[in-house]
Amino acid sequence: MLRAVIFDLDNTLTDFMRMKEVSIDAAIESMIDAGLSLSAAETKKKLFEIYDREGIEDQRVFDRFLTEEFGEIDPRIHTAAIIGYRRGREYTLVLYPHVKRTLLALAKRQLKLVVLSDAPRYQAWSRLCYLGLEHFFDHVITFDDTQIRKPDPAPFQKAIQLLDMSPDEVIMIGDWPERDMVGATGVGIRTVYAKYGDTSGATHSGANYEIDDISELVGIVDELLGAKDRSES
16 A cells, blocks of 8 residues: 655755755855956856766765866855855755645545655755655655665665655655666665656656656555555445
8 A cells, every 4th residue: 555655855846956056156256256267157067067076965065177277266256156155056956836735635644754865865855845845744755864865775775664665655756767767676676766856868768657746646556545445346
């Protein structure tokens, strides 16, 4: 019987990559206004090279950029970057359509709800609280809880352990086939691929279900709950 739903956070509940892109553009504009001598295009290329190397959640990206390019951190440019980034983030950190309605519908079906994210604890909770989602979830599991990222089985096993359920009682929804789908499937959890959040251009998800809008998850849940009801009748 289905008893819980695990959600990836970024690009499943919120359009993280759009937020990141807009925030970086705002930071670059602020740095140039503060005296940065590089072009916007060159600066953006170098910043995303750092993200590729250090991880998209790197909190020292501007420190690294200024140190690598100029050998020191100019406080005026550094502060301008941080303020610009935060302004861009606040403008673009929004939920995908129908997220809250879907979460409410699942909660009404008495399902446990979990977030399973590769983001650090503070960043994950910061996004959840900013978006007004902090009260929807029974558990929030982040990189800090296991020190291992998906698709390693450890984060998924942590979720199952906290829920005190078997894998066949849980379903996972995420946007990244190579991490969310592979990791969940590897421990026996059924999967839902959030096509609307994909940024990798995947052509094959390997998921049990695929959806174009998060609200479609409710129909899948009802189908699974109904299948159980029919088997007991």
